[in-house]
Amino acid sequence: MGNSRDQALIERCQRGDRRALEELLETYQRPVYNAAFRMLGNPEDASDVTQAVFLKVFEHLDRYDPGHKFFSWIYRIAINESINQFKRAKRETKLDDTELSGARGPVEEAELDADSRRVQDALMTLQEDYRMVVVLRHFSEMSYREISEVLHIPEITVKSRLYTARQLLKDRLVAGGEG
Amino acid sequence: MLHEHTKDLINRAVDGEMSEPEKAEFNALLADSQEARSYNDGLTGVVSLLERVPLVEPPANLQRRILNQIQLPRPQRWFTWSAAWMQGKPVSHGIAAAAGLMAAVAIYELGPVTDTDYAALVGTLARGEGLNGVVQLSYLDIDLPAVHGRVLLSGSDDLKLLRFDVASDAQVEFEVLLGGSGLTFGGFAQEAEAGTDNFSYSEDNLSVSNFGAQRFTVILRDVSAEAATSGGIVVSVSQEGEALYQGVLSL
Numbered sequence: 001m002g003n004s005r006d007q008a009l010i011e012r013c014q015r016g017d018r019r020a021l022e023e024l025l026e027t028y029q030r031p032v033y034n035a036a037f038r039m040l041g042n043p044e045d046a047s048d049v050t051q052a053v054f055l056k057v058f059e060h061l062d063r064y065d066p067g068h069k070f071f072s073w074i075y076r077i078a079i080n081e082s083i084n085q086f087k088r089a090k091r092e093t094k095l096d097d098t099e100l101s102g103a104r105g106p107v108e109e110a111e112l113d114a115d116s117r118r119v120q121d122a123l124m125t126l127q128e129d130y131r132m133v134v135v136l137r138h139f140s141e142m143s144y145r146e147i148s149e150v151l152h153i154p155e156i157t158v159k160s161r162l163y164t165a166r167q168l169l170k171d172r173l174v175a176g177g178e179g
Numbered sequence: 180m181l182h183e184h185t186k187d188l189i190n191r192a193v194d195g196e197m198s199e200p201e202k203a204e205f206n207a208l209l210a211d212s213q214e215a216r217s218y219n220d221g222l223t224g225v226v227s228l229l230e231r232v233p234l235v236e237p238p239a240n241l242q243r244r245i246l247n248q249i250q251l252p253r254p255q256r257w258f259t260w261s262a263a264w265m266q267g268k269p270v271s272h273g274i275a276a277a278a279g280l281m282a283a284v285a286i287y288e289l290g291p292v293t294d295t296d297y298a299a300l301v302g303t304l305a306r307g308e309g310l311n312g313v314v315q316l317s318y319l320d321i322d323l324p325a326v327h328g329r330v331l332l333s334g335s336d337d338l339k340l341l342r343f344d345v346a347s348d349a350q351v352e353f354e355v356l357l358g359g360s361g362l363t364f365g366g367f368a369q370e371a372e373a374g375t376d377n378f379s380y381s382e383d384n385l386s387v388s389n390f391g392a393q394r395f396t397v398i399l400r401d402v403s404a405e406a407a408t409s410g411g412i413v414v415s416v417s418q419e420g421e422a423l424y425q426g427v428l429s430l
Contacts, residue, residue: 012379012381013251014251014252015252015379015380015381016251016252016379017251017379017380017381017386018246018251018379018386019379019384019386020381021246021249021251022242022246025242025245025246026242029237029241029242029245030234030236030237033235033237033241034234034235037235043235043238046235046237047237047238047241050237050241050245051241051244051245051248054245054249055245055248055249058249058250058251113233115228115231115232116232116233116235118228119228119229119232134229137194138226138229138230139229139232139234143196144194144196159187159190159191162190163186163187163190166190166222166225166226169225169229170221170222170224170225173225173228
């Protein structure tokens, strides 16, 4: 994720270059979607969040600080949007008594392979703080330092949350028949 | 009960975030402690399961949905006859002579936005005396089902004019790549009755997207002879992301 390349693309976007916008989308759409999907466990919510992330990014492009990495900024927005979406879905569940975000329909269920399903089910049992570090480390392949930049927390907190989260995941996978 | 330092070491080993001296400590730890080995095995099992999980593909239409909703700032356009950037060259006459324009044209200088009164700066050009030393350099004839016409390169020592006289019955995108030619974009002129409303540019790349009759001229300036490496200007045409044509104009 080259920040100088991102920076050049952003500058072109700010001059109205739609080709640069397409390049940024091609670079970040899939990772943002995957992060959102693992945070929410639901493809429709992940699509909505991905769309909201990019709209927000380009609406506030003038607020982007070139001193920071673009990918940190976009992931931070993605994580925040995912948490907001999760909370909205939770509230709606309480009001409507319908499915919680993360519940899958038959189509989504068939699309996920066995490993993916087990992991996703275990992930959804974690608290958001734990889930987000696992998602960023293992699905977005970020280092401790990068996670710390995205979440604005010290590296030591990243490590502490990640270690605990993986222990919890292990316990739940074992309880669910996989370890 | 494992010490926190031991857990930290094992976790960092699994994450590949360990220094060389720490690796030796980690290996010694595994050799000595059954509890450490058991913790390491459990953690490795979870992490390898996470790594086996494939990435999911976003819906095929998601990118298009997002693109359709994002409004970028309009490309910067500075409508001016100012000769400052051309260092006194008779720009309007040069364009008219080289491109043979008799109709009203608008000149968009590619530069910073100013408080210029745009409306007052679009006028009618009469054919001028011509620009001394302007000669035809090369051209590309495009003859495809989707688009046809000619792209003509002419110019003098320090000024080049790239004239598009093309037509298409559907939206097509023209791209001009200057990389290695030693040229930079200086301006964009179009005939008023053949409006090209959608263009964007960067230092060495210009994109124009439109359909129907399109007659416009791209004004190019020499940056330096030393910067030239390829000696050519690449013109490409695409439709909905699919490449239709590519040609090189020699200088």
